[in-house]
Amino acid sequence: MSATQPEEREFDVVVWGATGFTGRLVAEYLLETYGDGAELRWAIGGRNREKLEALREEIGRETGRSAAGLPLVVGDGDDEAFVAELARRTRVVCTTVGPYAKYGSKLVAACAALGTHYCDLTGEVQWMRRMIDAHQKEAEASGARIVHTCGFDSIPSDLGVFFLQREMRRRHGVPCARIKCRVKGFSGAFSGGTIASLLNVLDEAGRDREVRRLMADPYGLNPEGQRSGPDGPDRTTPAYDDDFSAWTAPFIMAGINHKVVRRSNALLGHAYGAEFRYDEAMLMGDGPVGWLKAAGLTGGLAAAMGAGAIGPLRSLLGRVLPAPGEGPSKEQREAGYFDLRLYGEHPEDRGKSLRAKVTGDRDPGYGSTAKMLGESAVCLAQDEITVGGGFWTPASVMGEPLLERLQAKAGLTFSIEAD
Numbered sequence: 001m002s003a004t005q006p007e008e009r010e011f012d013v014v015v016w017g018a019t020g021f022t023g024r025l026v027a028e029y030l031l032e033t034y035g036d037g038a039e040l041r042w043a044i045g046g047r048n049r050e051k052l053e054a055l056r057e058e059i060g061r062e063t064g065r066s067a068a069g070l071p072l073v074v075g076d077g078d079d080e081a082f083v084a085e086l087a088r089r090t091r092v093v094c095t096t097v098g099p100y101a102k103y104g105s106k107l108v109a110a111c112a113a114l115g116t117h118y119c120d121l122t123g124e125v126q127w128m129r130r131m132i133d134a135h136q137k138e139a140e141a142s143g144a145r146i147v148h149t150c151g152f153d154s155i156p157s158d159l160g161v162f163f164l165q166r167e168m169r170r171r172h173g174v175p176c177a178r179i180k181c182r183v184k185g186f187s188g189a190f191s192g193g194t195i196a197s198l199l200n201v202l203d204e205a206g207r208d209r210e211v212r213r214l215m216a217d218p219y220g221l222n223p224e225g226q227r228s229g230p231d232g233p234d235r236t237t238p239a240y241d242d243d244f245s246a247w248t249a250p251f252i253m254a255g256i257n258h259k260v261v262r263r264s265n266a267l268l269g270h271a272y273g274a275e276f277r278y279d280e281a282m283l284m285g286d287g288p289v290g291w292l293k294a295a296g297l298t299g300g301l302a303a304a305m306g307a308g309a310i311g312p313l314r315s316l317l318g319r320v321l322p323a324p325g326e327g328p329s330k331e332q333r334e335a336g337y338f339d340l341r342l343y344g345e346h347p348e349d350r351g352k353s354l355r356a357k358v359t360g361d362r363d364p365g366y367g368s369t370a371k372m373l374g375e376s377a378v379c380l381a382q383d384e385i386t387v388g389g390g391f392w393t394p395a396s397v398m399g400e401p402l403l404e405r406l407q408a409k410a411g412l413t414f415s416i417e418a419d
C-alpha cells in the first residue's frame with residue numbers, strides 16, 4: 001500500500017461509524033465545538049448513505065450549527081480496498097464501529113500500513129493484544145500513531161495517573177510508588193454496542209484459553225519482555241481501604257484500565273518507576289452498610305458476568321438489555337457525571353502523599369466518552385506530538401496536550417485535593 005504524506009490529505013479526521021449511537025455523539029460534539037470545516041477538516045463516515053445524510057441534517061438541527069460543509073465517506077468497513085482508501089484520505093481515523101474484534105481489524109491494518117493516526121473506544125483486551133502483535137512494526141515504520149481505549153476506559157484513569165505523577169514529581173521530585181484510583185460516584189447507562197462488545201469478549205474467553213490467560217495477566221498489554229511487575233491479579237472480593245476509610249468493591253472497568261496504565265508506564269520508559277503499583281476499585285462507604293453494599297455489588301457483578309457467559313441466561317439478557325444502536329437518552333446523558341479519587345503514595349514519606357480528583361460533566365460511557373474520543377482525534381491531528389509511530393496509550397502519546405484539551409473543552413477536571 002502506498003501513502004501520501006499525512007499533511008497533504010483531504011481530511012484531518014474522519015468519524016467512522018458516525019451513524020451508531022456513540023459515533024453520532026462524537027459527530028455532534030465535533031460540529032458543536034469545531035464547526036463544519038474551517039477549524040477542522042473533518043467528515044462523517046459509515047456504510048449507509050441515507051443514514052449519513054439524515055444524521056448530517058439532525059446534528060445540524062440539534063447543535064444549531066451549519067453542517068452543510070460536512071463531507072460523507074460511504075463504504076463497507078469489511079471491504080479492504082475501501083478501508084485502505086478511507087485511511088489514505090485522512091490524517092486521523094476516529095472509529096466507533098464495534099465490537100472492534102468483529103469489525104475493526106482491517107481498519108487498524110490499513111492505518112498502520114499507511115501512516116494514518118487512529119483512535120477508538122475499544123476495551124477488548126484480547127483484540128488490542130492481537131493488533132499490537134500484528135502491526136506494531138508496520139506502524140513504527142509508517143509513522144501511524146494507533147491509540148485504543150480513548151473513552152471512559154481508559155482516559156480518566158490513564159491521564160489521572162499521568163497527572164498525579166506529574167504533580168508528585170513537581171512537588172517532591174519523585175514519582176508515586178503506588179496509586180490507588182477509587183470510583184467515588186457516577187451516573188450513566190450502557191448502550192447496545194457496549195453490551196455487544198462485552199458479550200463478545202466473554203464469548204472469546206469462553207472458547208479460548210489464551211484469551212482467558214491474557215485477561216488474567218496484570219501486565220497483559222505490556223510490550224514483549226516487560227510483562228512482569230509488582231502488581232498481582234485483579235481483586236474480586238470486597239476489601240477495606242484505610243487510605244479512603246471505606247469498603248471497596250471491584251470496578252467493572254478495572255481489568256482494562258489496570259493494563260492500560262501499566263502499559264503507559266512501560267511505554268513512558270517506566271517514568272512511574274519499575275516497581276510502580278496501580279489498582280482501581282469502587283468506594284462503597286464505611287461501617288456495616290459499606291460492607292453490605294460492597295458485598296452486594298461484588299456478588300451482582302459476578303452473577304452478571306456468569307449470566308453473560310452461559311447460553312440461555314445470555315439470550316435472556318439480550319432481550320432485556322439495549323440492542324446495538326440504542327443507549328441512554330439525552331436527559332440521562334446530561335444528568336450524568338463521574339467522580340474518581342486517586343491516592344498517590346510518596347515512596348518514602350507518607351506525609352508527602354498526594355490526592356487527586358478527576359471528574360466529568362456528562363455520563364461516563366457516552367456523553368463524556370464522545371467528548372474524550374473527539375478531542376483525542378483532534379489532538380492526534382493538530383497537536384505537537386513528539387513520539388513516532390506505534391501502538392500507544394492515551395497518556396503515553398497525548399499526555400500534556402490531551403490533559404489541556406479535555407479541561408478546556410470537554411468538561412473534565414483534574415485537580416489536587418487538600419488532604
Ligand SMILES: NC(=O)c1ccc[n+]([C@@H]2O[C@H](COP(=O)([O-])OP(=O)(O)OC[C@H]3O[C@@H](n4cnc5c(N)ncnc54)[C@H](OP(=O)(O)O)[C@@H]3O)[C@@H](O)[C@H]2O)c1
Nearest residue numbers: 019020021022077098121151152153191193194197324325
Ligand atoms: N470505552 C468506552 O468507554 C465506550 C463507550 C461507548 C462505546 N464504546 C464502544 O464503542 C463501540 C460502539 O458502540 P455503540 O453503542 O455506538 O454501537 P452501535 O450503536 O451498535 O454502532 C455501531 C456502528 O458500527 C457500524 N458498523 C457495523 N458494521 C459496519 C461495517 N461493516 N461497515 C461500516 N460500519 C459498520 C454501524 O453502522 P450502521 O449504523 O449502518 O448500522 C454503527 O454505525 C462498541 O464497541 C462499544 O463497546 C466504548
